[in-house]
Amino acid sequence: MASIAFIGLGIMGSPMAVHLQNAGHDVAGYNRSPEKTAPLVEAGGRAASSVADAVSGADVVAIMVPDSPDVEAVLTGDDGVLANAKPGALVVDFSSIRPDVSVALAQQAKDAGLRIVDAPVSGGEPGAINAALSIMVGGTPEDFEAAKPFLDVVGKTVVHVGPNGSGQxxxxxxxxxxxxxxxxxxxxxxxxxxxxxxxxxxxxxxxxxxxxxxxxxxxxxxxxxxxxxxxxxxxxxxxxxxxxxxxxxxxxxxxxxxxxxxxxxxxxxxxxxxxxxxxxxxxxxxxxxxxxxx
Missing domain, CATH: 1.10.1040.10 (N-(1-d-carboxylethyl)-l-norvaline Dehydrogenase; domain 2)
Incomplete structure (x- = not known):
């Protein structure tokens, strides 16, 4: 079982984080609207006070935020993942963002000693609630294999589609x-x-x-x-x-x-x-x- 930070607990992120917690992982969730951590806490997870708090010591960092600038802020901000995650942590970006931004951020993550895959999802709220998402994954084969056990918890169709950015x-x-x-x-x-x-x-x-x-x-x-x-x-x-x-x-x-x-x-x-x-x-x-x- 892994220690997981989940950043972004909206319509999609909240049920996904709950599934990971229910699967036996130790999930710390952060959302800009703190009340949205309630379902995760009810499932036994922890509400983090910041991105840095969530990712501190985490084996896996999951991100589900709306747009490219949001992912950039989560990853590269002073309070962000690159500055606070432990070396070797696996970053799984479930967000849907520009492919070129995803490629650039992947290189920054690797330079910081992290592993990263882009793993945008399809299936909407029903797919997130029912753990039946289709997940298209970009990254190295090794990082995909490392991420797959976690992706299988929230998705039904999980496919490696190529290098970083390909998922996007x-x-x-x-x-x-x-x-x-x-x-x-x-x-x-x-x-x-x-x-x-x-x-x-x-x-x-x-x-x-x-x-x-x-x-x-x-x-x-x-x-x-x-x-x-x-x-x-x-x-x-x-x-x-x-x-x-x-x-x-x-x-x-x-x-x-x-x-x-x-x-x-x-x-x-x-x-x-x-x-x-x-x-x-x-x-x-x-x-x-x-x-x-x-």
């Missing part, structure tokens, strides 16, 4: 596919409702054919019920699509659908929906269609 590249591709699927589903539901069909029956039969998908299974009911409580917020998916479009341009790759869904996600955010679940793209389709059913 695959996650960007994931976010493009998910956004396009959510947008298509939203348009389909608005279309079905406009014709007055039995939407429950329609979703059932669509789910059994080639149109079936994890997005349809998880997001159709949210759209039908107009229940957009966040499992993964629009503002975060907006950030991820910015990563996609910037990285595609840098690689000379044309991603026309990616550009379109990035703009639709930006529109949703600009219209005040940033705090909603990304299935809230449905509201944008309704706005464009002149249908006020939200």
């Amino acid at each position: 590249t695959v996650k960007a591709a994931n976010q493009l596919i998910v956004a396009a699927n959510i947008q298509a589903l939203a348009e389909a539901v608005v279309f079905l409702e406009a014709y007055g069909v039995d939407t429950d029956a329609a979703i059932e039969v669509l789910g059994g054919g080639l149109a079936g998908s994890a997005v349809l299974n998880q997001k159709a009911r949210k759209m039908l019920d107009r229940d957009f409580g966040p499992g993964f917020r629009i503002e975060l998916h907006h950030k991820d699509l910015g990563i996609v479009t910037a990285a595609a341009r840098e690689a000379g790759v044309v991603a026309p659908l990616g550009g379109l869904v990035a703009q639709l996600m930006a529109s949703a955010r600009a219209n005040g929906d940033g705090g909603l679940d990304h299935s809230g793209l449905f509201r944008g389709v309704e706005r464009l269609s002149g249908r006020d059913g939200s």
Whole structure:
């Protein structure tokens, strides 16, 4: 059993930290909003007072924060991981950030005597709660093998996809596919409702054919019920699509659908929906269609 520091106990990080604690590890969690440590403490973990407090003596440091600057601050700040973790500690960055930033931070971590993998996840809040996340891992084969026992606690599909930064590249591709699927589903539901069909029956039969998908299974009911409580917020998916479009341009790759869904996600955010679940793209389709059913 290992001593684990878990930095970032939000919608995703909190259940992941609890799973690690329940698996028998000794987890110290830190979050900028201290009340979010409560589930971990209830499971037997410890609430740390700072990043430095959490990582002191830890064998593994897990990070799940929103964006590239947040990961940079956690790793490189005076109170951060590089200055306070013990030599040889394994850093597992579950955050979704820019691949180039991930590569640069990995080099800094290695220079500081730490091991590091980027391990962004897919599956949203249900995947985190059910320990069924898909985890795409970038790093050396040796560091991946060291991290895998911990990743297996919180994930169902854990795959090494290449060197440092590769996990973030695959996650960007994931976010493009998910956004396009959510947008298509939203348009389909608005279309079905406009014709007055039995939407429950329609979703059932669509789910059994080639149109079936994890997005349809998880997001159709949210759209039908107009229940957009966040499992993964629009503002975060907006950030991820910015990563996609910037990285595609840098690689000379044309991603026309990616550009379109990035703009639709930006529109949703600009219209005040940033705090909603990304299935809230449905509201944008309704706005464009002149249908006020939200």
